[in-house]
Amino acid sequence: LTPAEIRNATRVARLVAQGDDPSAVEAFLDEHLRRQCRLQGRQPPRRRRGTESIGYDRSYINAEPDPEATINALLGLGEGSVLLHGPPGTGKTALAEHIAREAGRSLISRPASQLLSKWVGQTEQNLARLFETAQQRGAVLLIDEADSLLRSRSSARASWEVTQTNELLVQLEAFEGIVLCATNHLEALDEAALRRFDHKLAFHALRPSQRRALFMELLRVTVGDRGGALSDEEQVAVQRRLERLDSLTPGDFATVARRWRRGAPDAAGPSVEDLIVALEAEERVKPGHGRQPLGFI
Numbered sequence: 439l440t441p442a443e444i445r446n447a448t449r450v451a452r453l454v455a456q457g458d459d460p461s462a463v464e465a466f467l468d469e470h471l472r473r474q475c476r477l478q479g480r481q482p483p484r485r486r487r488g489t490e491s492i493g494y495d496r497s498y499i500n501a502e503p504d505p506e507a508t509i510n511a512l513l514g515l516g517e518g519s520v521l522l523h524g525p526p527g528t529g530k531t532a533l534a535e536h537i538a539r540e541a542g543r544s545l546i547s548r549p550a551s552q553l554l555s556k557w558v559g560q561t562e563q564n565l566a567r568l569f570e571t572a573q574q575r576g577a578v579l580l581i582d583e584a585d586s587l588l589r590s591r592s593s594a595r596a597s598w599e600v601t602q603t604n605e606l607l608v609q610l611e612a613f614e615g616i617v618l619c620a621t622n623h624l625e626a627l628d629e630a631a632l633r634r635f636d637h638k639l640a641f642h643a644l645r646p647s648q649r650r651a652l653f654m655e656l657l658r659v660t661v662g663d664r665g666g667a668l669s670d671e672e673q674v675a676v677q678r679r680l681e682r683l684d685s686l687t688p689g690d691f692a693t694v695a696r697r698w699r700r701g702a703p704d705a706a707g708p709s710v711e712d713l714i715v716a717l718e719a720e721e722r723v724k725p726g727h728g729r730q731p732l733g734f735i
Contacts (some may be wrong), residue, residue, distance in 0.1 A: 439471065443471070443474060444471075444715055447467050447470045447471055447474070448467070450470060451463055451466050451467050451470070451674070454466065454517060455658070464552065465552035465553075468552070470500075474558075482584070492652070492655050492656060492659055492688070492691055492692050492695050493655070493659075494532050494535070494536065495652070496533075496536065497648070497689060498529065498644070498648055498651070498652055498688045499529040499532070499533060499641070500528070500642045500643065500644055500648060501524070501527070501528075501529075501533075501639045501641045501642065501686075502639070502642070503639070505533060505639055508520060508637045508639060509536075509537055509540065510553075511636075511637070512537060512541070512616050512674045513537075513540055513541055516541070516615070516616070517613075517614055517615050517616055517633045518616055518617075518636045518637065519610055519613070519616075519617050519618070519619075519634065519636050519637070520616075520617070520618045520619070520635060520636065520637040520638070521584075521618075521619050521620075521621070521627075521635040521637070521638045521639070522534070522618055522619070522620040522621070522624070522641065523620070523621050523624040523638070523639070523640055523641065524639075524640055524641025524642060525637070525641065525642075525643065525685075525687060526620060526622055526687070526689060526694075527687035527688060527689020527690055527693075528641035528643065528687045528688065528689070529641060529643065529687070529688050529689075530582075530641055531547070531580065531582065531619040531620065532602065532688070533616045533639075534547070534578065534580040534620070535599050535680040537578060537616065537618070538577075538616075541578060541616065543576055543577055543578050543616070544575060544577045545577060545578045545579075546568070546571065546572050546575070546577045546579050546580070547579075547580040547582065548568060548580070548581055548582070549581075549582040549583045550581065550582065550583035550584060550585075550586035550587050551583060551586070552564075553565060553568065553581075553587065554587070554602075556585060558672060559601075561587075561602045562601060562602055562605040563585070565602070565605050565606055565609055566605065566609065568581075569609040569612075569613055569617075572613070572615060572617070573613065573614065574649050576615065577615070578615070578616045578617075578618070579615065579616070579617040579618070580617075580618045580619075580620065581606075581615070581617070581618070581619045581620070582620045583620070583621065583622075583625075584606075584620060584621045584627070585618035585621040585622070585623040585626040585627055587602060587603065587606050588603055588606060588607075588619070588621075588626075588628050588631040589603060589626055589627070589628060590626065590627070590628045590629070594647065603628055603631070606631075607628075607630065607631060607634055607649060610634045610635075611634060619635070624640075625653050640657070643684060643685050643686060643687055644686050644687060644688065646680065646681055646684075649680045649683065649686055650676075650680055651678060652688065652691045653676060653691070653713070653717075655679060655691075656691050656694060657697055657713065659695050660694075660695055660698040660707055660708050660713065661708065662707070663706040668710065672710060676710065676714065679714050679718070680714075680717075683717055683718065683721045684720055685724045686720065686721060690717065690720040690721075691717070691719060694713060694716040694717055694720065697716065698712075
């Protein structure tokens with residue numbers, strides 16, 4: 439992008455953006471710049487995601503049932519709806535990107551915050567426009583933070599909360615393509631919404647073997663050849679400490695990787711201890727870390 443293109447997009451946004459809603463302005467700028475790039479035959483701007491720091495590998499995903507059957511079904515039929523639920527950083531968005539690549543389609547990804555509007559009826563219009571765009575382009579559609587749009591209607595306090603849930607359910611039913619919804623809060627979803635998804639994948643934190651494999655990848659990305667191979671003693675010590683970090687996700691490893699970009703060949707990188715300490719710090723900030731279960735001794 440050039441400064442002139444950004445200035446032009448900002449000028450148009452001032453003219454058409456509704457009120458001072460930051461999410462509406464951001465959504466407009468994002469879509470405007472993407473359309474401009476496509477018209478000029480360039481790749482649209484892409485926000486860097488954390489998992490790109492260590493690379494995507496489906497073996498790092500811990501989900502049930504096995505995503506392989508779901509992926510094959512989607513690719514075989516060319517359509518279907520999937521609900522991805524689980525803690526942040528477990529690879530929900532990365533799997534959606536993988537499905538789009540395997541299907542040979544582009545991915546349209548929107549968080550709920552870019553679709554919600556303070557104006558009555560505008561959220562429904564945004565949803566209808568999003569699905570129509572994905573249908574026209576033959577794209578895979580990913581809606582993140584879906585719990586904000588599919589909240590239980592039984593607990594709704596206003597009619598517009600019901601209508602926006604209804605609109606998304608209708609669009610899910612009518613969409614002739616691949617659509618995925620991701621959420622960190624499965625318990626907040628409307629019961630009827632759960633029945634609208636052909637497939638449901640529950641994502642979990644990494645298994646011990648996955649943590650060990652990702653640590654070696656983290657070491658390669660941040661230290662490279664400068665670190666050399668771990669001794670047997672170091673491997674045992676690392677494995678013992680990783681065993682205790684049972685809430686880690688691929689996103690946590692990516693966060694640590696971003697702290698230490700690989701520099702010049704002679705630049706000092708992090709030590710094994712630095713990386714382990716950083717991962718332990720990520721574990722400590724997890725909700726519920728250190729909380730002891732209630733019970734009797």
